[in-house]
Amino acid sequence: MTGTVITVAPTGAESRKSDVPALPVTLDELTVTAKECEALGASIIHLHIRDDDARPTLDPGRLREAVAAVRSGTSLIVQLSSGGAVTDPEDARLAVLDAGPDMASCTMGTVNFGDDVFLNRWAFVVDLHTRMQERNIVPEYEIFDLGQLTTLQRLLGKHGLPAGGHVHVDLVMGVPGGMPGTAQALVACVDAIRDLPEGTTFSATGIGRSTIPVMLASLATGGHLRVGMEDTLTYAKGRPVESNMQLVARAVGFAQLAQRPPLTTGETRALLGVPQR
Template identity: 55%
Template sequence: MTGLFITVAPTGAESTKAHNPGIPLQPDEIVAQAVACEAAGAGLIHIHGRDPAGESTLDLAVLREIVDGVREQTDLVVQLSTGGSVRDGFDARRRVLELQPESCSLTCGTVNFGTEVFHNPLSFIEELYLETIARGIVPEFECFDLGHVTTLNRLLDTHGAPATGVVHCNLVMGVPGGMAGDARTMIAALGALPAGASWSATGIGRAHVPVMLAALAMGGSLRVGMEDVLRFSASELVRDNAQLVERAAQLAALAQADILTPDEVRVRLGLG
């Protein structure tokens, strides 16, 4: 299937309303923005949870409330983060799969996050991958560095293809400590991906728009959202996640790329 899809990541583990008042933290806020993002062109939603105080949580009750709301009010493909925050343990991260999302993130290596470290040893990566296969969940292989792409290939060589037979990778670019958010680095990463892999790209902060433009030029899908960027421009805060999806859809239209609906995303990922 030709065309691209837009993933929205409405909230991550760190940013708060003090950073940007438009970021959704509670389940009802996240679901409301999911509805607006689907209308703007998103096909898949990447979900993190926050507790009542706004802190990152992997509490299954919180995540279930978000997932149920998204499923009731939208047709978006539901993807849960197994990354949580840099402070979450491996068992809590793995338990997210008990909610049986259609997709989940699967980070392919340890990476420095500014002054903190996001731990992903190979043993955990393999355990998580094998559980996605057993549960029929589509992993989105998150690659923050070129070495992570090497690990992805090693994982497939050792354990075989995902449950649906589709390999989908997201290149996370511009994280301090990870790979640069520029076209040269993207080309290098794409050259190392498994043949025929589906892929998208995420630019963090100032890399957001350059990475989107490079991905469009090379035929990739896009991930946007307030998990990754809080400023729409140097002088303007992001209004809400729908504003970021709208811009991605406008750029895709300029690139004459068709935007996949949620059900078409399911077909692309082997879920259809």
């Protein structure tokens, strides 16, 4: 790889606005965040949305508004979360695709998520994958544990390549209940990725204090980066994150030090097979 795809995940579904005042939850806050992060070097935005009370929601109208607002203000690739919150039902998660994003997440299995369970049945995964094929929406396969890469291999073998023909995974590391956010775990995943279709790419997300080790290990092994306040609320020990821009700027700096500067949105579309809309 000669460049780095940088994804920003600005909000998530776990943190409360009352606890994290800098968290972007309104449409205006999300749009401003998208513009700022694109200017720094992000090429993909991974979106969760909130309602008027700043609670996580999969409301179809709000999802369409968010996609349209980010598209009108930036050239970023819009990737919606099909995970939502851990309590969201499957039909609402499938309906995320109706908002017409460029990409959407597709998690490869059930995982303990702190004190909760993030449920992803095989039948649901297949349904999500095939609906994205039909609608030409490019999936990012979310991997919370090593065995989920084997599940992805099974999915592709039984149901074919994704829309765009390119396989891209995101290694979500450091979630309590999933794989640890360590260089050793990332290298084990990279070895397993070699069994996926030729040309498969990966990004990596380090949750909390694993952010920096995961970023460095990903860059060292040819991977890409996902950062943002969905995953990280502390910039350094005792220092809260001030904005998503702060996290994107750090990722850009690491990518440049690795001599793999950020890819533009156009270059990222070409790499991942994401069509213009």
